[in-house]
Amino acid sequence: DAGVIQSPRHEVTEMGQEVTLRCKPISGHDYLFWYRQTMMRGLELLIYFNNNVPIDDSGMPEDRFSAKMPNASFSTLKIQPSEPRDSAVYFCASTRALNTEAFFGQGTRLTVV
Amino acid sequence: QKEVEQDPGPLSVPEGAIVSLNCTYSNSAFQYFMWYRQYSRKGPELLMYTYSSGNKEDGRFTAQVDKSSKYISLFIRDSQPSDSATYLCAINAGNNRKLIWGLGTSLAVNP
Numbered sequence: 001d002a003g004v005i006q007s008p009r010h011e012v013t014e015m016g017q018e019v020t021l022r023c024k025p026i027s028g029h030d031y032l033f034w035y036r037q038t039m040m041r042g043l044e045l046l047i048y049f050n051n052n053v054p055i056d057d058s059g060m061p062e063d064r065f066s067a068k069m070p071n072a073s074f075s076t077l078k079i080q081p082s083e084p085r086d087s088a089v090y091f092c093a094s095t096r097a098l099n100t101e102a103f104f105g106q107g108t109r110l111t112v113v
Numbered sequence: 114q115k116e117v118e119q120d121p122g123p124l125s126v127p128e129g130a131i132v133s134l135n136c137t138y139s140n141s142a143f144q145y146f147m148w149y150r151q152y153s154r155k156g157p158e159l160l161m162y163t164y165s166s167g168n169k170e171d172g173r174f175t176a177q178v179d180k181s182s183k184y185i186s187l188f189i190r191d192s193q194p195s196d197s198a199t200y201l202c203a204i205n206a207g208n209n210r211k212l213i214w215g216l217g218t219s220l221a222v223n224p
Contacts (some may be wrong), residue, residue, distance in 0.1 A: 004156075042121075042216035043157070043201065056211065091156050099145045099205045102212070104156025 006092050006105035013112055018080040021108045023092030024073055031098060034067055034077050035091040037107070043091070049075065082112045114139055117204055119215030128224050132189040136202035136215045139183065143213075145205040146178050148187045151217065152198045160200070161187065192222045 005024040013019055025032045033048040047057040052069045060067070064083070069075040079086055089109050093102040119136045126132055134148075145164055149157035161176040163169045163185075169176045177186040185204075189196055202215040 043214045045211060045214075048211065093156070098211060099207055101147075101159045101162065102149075102157075102203075104158070107154075107156055109154075 004092055004094055004103050004105035006090075006108050008108060009106060010109045011111070013082055013110075015083055015112055016081040017112075018078065019082045019086075019110060019112075021077040021090050021092075021110070023075045023077075023105060025075070025092070025094030026103055027073065029094035029096055029103070031095045032069060032075050033091075033093040033095075033102065034075070035093065035104075037089045037091060046077070079110075082110075084112045087111050116140055116213045117202060117215045119202055120218055121216045123219040123221060125221045125223060126192055128192060128194060128222055130192050130222070132192050132196070132220060132222075134187040134189075134200050134202075134218050134220070136185050136204070137183055138185070138204050138213075140206060141180070141183065142206045143183075143204045144207050146176070146185050147203040147205075147212070148174075148176055149201045149203060150198045151201060157201055194222050194224050196220065196222050 007022045030051050034046040035043050037043045046059045047067045048055055049069045067077045089107045091104050091107045093104045095102045117138045148161040150160045151157040163176050163178050166178045166180045173190045175188040199217040199219045201217040203212045205212050
């Protein structure tokens with residue numbers, strides 16, 4: 001397996017634009033997580049899915065953020081409209097269970113100017 | 114008080130030194146303890162995973178859990194420049210609870 005695949009690796013966008021981040025988890029993993037990482041706040045869990053169903057979205061900062069998982073092999077995180085304070089590295093991770101090893105993608109470095 | 118506290122550093126040591134990285138936690142229900150290593154511009158990768166109190170050793174790395182003090186440590190012996198990375202602790206209470214992450218400690222091992 002190629003591991004967790006995220007795209008794009010880098011995204012620079014203007015304030016107010018819509019941003020869509022994509023993730024392909026490892027086949028057979030039932031859990032998918034979206035994290036945001038900044039120097040000040042570290043790694044923050046935004047939302048996670050179990051068998052394609054959103055379980056906990058309490059970390060989503062506000063209504064501008066939304067996430068979907070239409071099938072077991074694909075998930076998106078959308079920010080609309082984007083703001084400069086959304087600039088961060090966004091990671092997707094997948095696991096077999098909640099207390100097992102999490103495999104992370106390479107991340108998407110988002111810059112909103 | 115945060116559920117997991119970790120000093121962000123940075124920590125700078127000479128090659129060959131013994132490194133001690135630590136986290137404290139507040140919830141006595143936590144029972145799964147992990148250390149992840151994150152190289153610059155990469156995602157975190159699991160380094161060590163312990164379930165109970167005591168020590169677990171893997172090569173130059175030792176993970177230590179003291180549940181009575183709610184304190185976990187990662188020791189690196191004979192540190193190498195390739196160990197330069199950010200080390201994050203992650204803790205879980207089991208029972209289908211999500212991981213709680215420390216801020217990460219940035220480590221630089223100088224040749």
